[in-house]
Amino acid sequence: MPTLPSRQSTSNPNQSIQTRLSSAIDNSIQAFFAPFPNLISALNPFPYFQTIGRYINQFLSSPTTHRSLLGSIIFGVLFSFSILISIIAYVSFYWSYVPQIGLTIPLWLQYGEGRVPYASIDLRKFTDQIAIDQAYNVNLRLTVPAHDRNFELGNFMTRLTLTTSSPLNTTLHHVSRHASLIYEPYFARILLSIKYLRTLFFFSAPHIVQHLDIGLLEQTIINPNIKKNRLGTAKIEVGRDDELGELHVYDATLVFDAHLDGLRAMMYYHPYLSFSFFCTLFMTAQFASVLLTWAIIVLRRNQTENSTSTPSYNAIKKESISDFPTLPLTPASTIGSHTTRRGMSDIDDLLGPDEEHTAIDDEEIEEDKKPLLSTTPVLVKPEEIDDDELLGGSETTGASGTRSFGSDLGRTASSASS
Numbered sequence: 001m002p003t004l005p006s007r008q009s010t011s012n013p014n015q016s017i018q019t020r021l022s023s024a025i026d027n028s029i030q031a032f033f034a035p036f037p038n039l040i041s042a043l044n045p046f047p048y049f050q051t052i053g054r055y056i057n058q059f060l061s062s063p064t065t066h067r068s069l070l071g072s073i074i075f076g077v078l079f080s081f082s083i084l085i086s087i088i089a090y091v092s093f094y095w096s097y098v099p100q101i102g103l104t105i106p107l108w109l110q111y112g113e114g115r116v117p118y119a120s121i122d123l124r125k126f127t128d129q130i131a132i133d134q135a136y137n138v139n140l141r142l143t144v145p146a147h148d149r150n151f152e153l154g155n156f157m158t159r160l161t162l163t164t165s166s167p168l169n170t171t172l173h174h175v176s177r178h179a180s181l182i183y184e185p186y187f188a189r190i191l192l193s194i195k196y197l198r199t200l201f202f203f204s205a206p207h208i209v210q211h212l213d214i215g216l217l218e219q220t221i222i223n224p225n226i227k228k229n230r231l232g233t234a235k236i237e238v239g240r241d242d243e244l245g246e247l248h249v250y251d252a253t254l255v256f257d258a259h260l261d262g263l264r265a266m267m268y269y270h271p272y273l274s275f276s277f278f279c280t281l282f283m284t285a286q287f288a289s290v291l292l293t294w295a296i297i298v299l300r301r302n303q304t305e306n307s308t309s310t311p312s313y314n315a316i317k318k319e320s321i322s323d324f325p326t327l328p329l330t331p332a333s334t335i336g337s338h339t340t341r342r343g344m345s346d347i348d349d350l351l352g353p354d355e356e357h358t359a360i361d362d363e364e365i366e367e368d369k370k371p372l373l374s375t376t377p378v379l380v381k382p383e384e385i386d387d388d389e390l391l392g393g394s395e396t397t398g399a400s401g402t403r404s405f406g407s408d409l410g411r412t413a414s415s416a417s418s
Contacts, residue, residue, distance in 0.1 A: 121236075144210055146210050
């Protein structure tokens with residue numbers, strides 16, 4: 001009888017397929033969404049802000065940063081202050097050195113006095129605008145009507161007289177120039193009036209005038225640097241002295257134009273270039289003066305420190321008698337009684353360290369009690385030593401030398417203690 005397959009064996013393939021499918025789906029989903037947490041964490045700005053804040057805090061709390069920041073602030077303030085001083089210096093120099101380029105004075109001509117029309121001007125109130133020792137071009141500008149009366153007048157004269165102030169009233173300059181209107185035919189004037197009509201009515205036509213610019217003085221110093229020759233008044237005459245009559249004038253002005261040259265011309269006609277050049281020059285002069293002053297101060301400070309640290313060779317130190325140590329004086333009798341013993345050298349007679357200090361202290365105490373003795377040296381005759389004693393046997397000599405050395409040390413110690 002055939003056996004039937006069990007239920008477990010038939011259901012295993014389906015479960016395995018489902019398991020594989022579910023695991024594959026899970027893996028694909030995880031693989032798809034896996035970058036998102038990393039991307040979100042990477043796009044989170046707070047860690048970056050914390051890191052930047054930490055770096056900024058370290059930078060601001062560092063002593064090096066404080067020193068650099070303080071130095072930068074001081075340098076910036078000094079630099080700005082130097083620029084401000086340079087600008088003020090340049091503006092002051094410009095206004096004091098470059099004169100006013102143009103001065104226009106209106107004239108009011110006087111008519112009906114039986115003479116040529118004239119005008120007088122007091123130039124003393126314009127002295128601050130007319131520079132001293134500056135060359136000027138003086139022109140007379142007239143606005144005259146272009147009618148038959150002025151055309152028939154023909155040539156006329158213009159005169160300028162510059163005098164000093166009272167009471168001298170000395171004539172500085174006197175000049176006379178001729179002038180005339182440009183002749184225009186009557187028909188040309190009619191066409192010109194039609195050309196400039198504002199409306200179709202003829203009464204709205206403009207006035208036909210001519211402008212005359214008459215040069216009187218060229219590159220002339222009109223205000224010299226002499227107190228008695230300072231500029232006072234100007235007198236202008238326009239017209240003819242004969243029977244032809246007077247010149248009709250609408251407007252008259254006297255113009256003073258400064259003739260600049262050299263540095264003044266550069267500063268006036270090239271303001272930006274001159275401003276940059278002189279500001280840089282002023283700043284360079286400021287920094288050079290500051291550095292020179294600093295170098296002088298440092299040099300003097302170093303010289304002062306060297307003079308205080310190094311004593312003078314000419315200075316001799318005055319020492320008192322108490323500065324020198326007092327040495328004990330040995331009596332002549334003691335010097336005479338001290339002789340070198342037989343079989344011993346001078347080195348053997350030296351005391352030990354403790355005995356030497358004790359002996360020196362005792363001698364100092366005794367010397368304080370004794371009066372000072374004469375320091376006259378006393379010649380001591382050395383004691384003669386027999387050759388037999390020096391040439392004795394080694395054993396006897398060595399033993400006797402040892403005994404004598406010990407006895408000498410004992411006697412020396414007893415004498416020191418006494």
